[in-house]
Amino acid sequence: MKICYLPGDGIGPEIMAQALRVLDVFKKEGMNIELEEALLGGAAVDATGVPYPEATQKAARAADAVLLAAVGGPKWDVLPRPQRPERGLLGIRKDLNLFANLRPAILYPELANASSLKPEIVSGLDIMIVRELTGDIYFGEPRGIAEEGGKRVGRNTMIYNEDEIRRIGHVAFKAAQKRSKKLCSVDKMNVLETTQLWRDVIIEISAEYPDVELSHMLVDNCAMQLVRAPKQFDVVVTGNMFGDILSDEASMLTGSIGMLPSASLDENNKGMYEPCHGSAPDIAGKNLANPLAMILSVAMMMRYTFADEKTATRIETAVKKVLASGLRTGDIFEEGTKRVSCSEMGDAVVAAL
Ligand code: NAI
Ligand code: MG
Numbered sequence: 001m002k003i004c005y006l007p008g009d010g011i012g013p014e015i016m017a018q019a020l021r022v023l024d025v026f027k028k029e030g031m032n033i034e035l036e037e038a039l040l041g042g043a044a045v046d047a048t049g050v051p052y053p054e055a056t057q058k059a060a061r062a063a064d065a066v067l068l069a070a071v072g073g074p075k076w077d078v079l080p081r082p083q084r085p086e087r088g089l090l091g092i093r094k095d096l097n098l099f100a101n102l103r104p105a106i107l108y109p110e111l112a113n114a115s116s117l118k119p120e121i122v123s124g125l126d127i128m129i130v131r132e133l134t135g136d137i138y139f140g141e142p143r144g145i146a147e148e149g150g151k152r153v154g155r156n157t158m159i160y161n162e163d164e165i166r167r168i169g170h171v172a173f174k175a176a177q178k179r180s181k182k183l184c185s186v187d188k189m190n191v192l193e194t195t196q197l198w199r200d201v202i203i204e205i206s207a208e209y210p211d212v213e214l215s216h217m218l219v220d221n222c223a224m225q226l227v228r229a230p231k232q233f234d235v236v237v238t239g240n241m242f243g244d245i246l247s248d249e250a251s252m253l254t255g256s257i258g259m260l261p262s263a264s265l266d267e268n269n270k271g272m273y274e275p276c277h278g279s280a281p282d283i284a285g286k287n288l289a290n291p292l293a294m295i296l297s298v299a300m301m302m303r304y305t306f307a308d309e310k311t312a313t314r315i316e317t318a319v320k321k322v323l324a325s326g327l328r329t330g331d332i333f334e335e336g337t338k339r340v341s342c343s344e345m346g347d348a349v350v351a352a353l
Helices: 012-028 042-048 055-062 085-095 107-115 162-178 192-206 219-227 238-253 294-304 309-324 342-352
Strands: 003-009 034-037 065-070 100-108 126-132 144-148 151-155 181-186 213-219 235-238 261-267 271-275
Touching: 003 012, 003 042, 003 055, 012 065, 012 294, 012 342, 042 181, 042 213, 055 085, 055 271, 065 151, 065 294, 100 162, 100 238, 100 294, 107 309, 126 238, 162 181, 162 192, 181 192, 181 219, 181 238, 192 213, 213 219, 219 235, 219 238, 235 238, 261 294, 271 342, 294 309, 294 342, 309 342
Parallel strands: 003 034, 003 065, 065 271, 126 235, 181 213, 181 235
Antiparallel strands: 100 126, 100 261, 144 151, 261 271
16 A cells, blocks of 8 residues: 655644554554655645645655645745645646545534534434536636626636546445445536536436436535435535535534545545645644544545455544544533543544554
8 A cells, every 4th residue: 555645734744643653553463554755735835835846746646545634824825826735735636637526424423512403403414425526617618807898707617528427427326335325416407508418427327326326406405405404315426616515514514624534536546535624723733633534534545545444444433432432632522521632532543443
């Protein structure tokens, strides 16, 4: 297993250290894990002047999987756009052709109070949003703001070709097969032709997955249903823009940003795995961050890139065990639980493993 890891900025190095300790457990048990560290984001800007330097490109391309903590922070916000840490993030996603973004939203029973929804609506929630990541209106041409007939006109182009839809569709159907075999495809086919094609192609490929129950929903209804009755969903697949919004909405149903991992995959299941949260500059360097999203990202890496379901489940079980024992970092702390630091949370997961 060739893994390139990118600690990044802010709390990044603190949470990455805990993920590496988890990998070390498996290494000591004899798993063939090869690790290479590289720079991304602000850390890379400081060292080399660019957010996604050549050495990192080389390491990331050569690896089977990339683990990323988080990048960015106020220190670099003054830089021109091409040098900002966030550019490093877009750069590596594009460079590695990571077109499929998988974001689970799971409400752990121990954290039921963290959600803004009533327990009876949200308890037991376990859904997965599959978002297309390299197409749609975010990348379509023509684009820009131009002067036309004495007025400024802003323009973006929503565009998908059938191959792009097909490949994300296959990822979603396969994810559904590994879960409860229900897939909901989200579009806006009543007004947008691009998404009419989306629906047509998803229906075409559904013939290859007779065991998966396929449904369709318009995006505005899906936004409503996610807060009204989120447990009706299992896997949801959608385009880049709708997925951006719906995956953030879904993740917040769980109320705990420090708990949410993600995977971004290419066509060969090479992937980049990272928490959904950012670099949390407000708590950086204080050993306060929740490392569980980072550790759960390692579980996703085992599942999707290395097809090692057993190890993935083992990590997830260890996390559940630690939560059940009452340990909490500040972001998920509530009365009656025990507040621990980032590294103490890491200790507990290692012990549970
Ligand atoms: P953020 O996710 O870094 O922080 C939002 C809030 O959640 C903060 O109060 C923070 O302390 C808390 N938080 C986040 N992760 C936590 C964790 N693991 N444990 C405990 N608390 C946690 O988002 P924000 O503040 O909007 O962005 C900060 C920086 O991160 C910015 O420079 C932004 O551009 C960057 N960013 C990077 C991302 C990435 O690397 N994928 C994603 C989102 C933001
Ligand atoms: Mg977003």
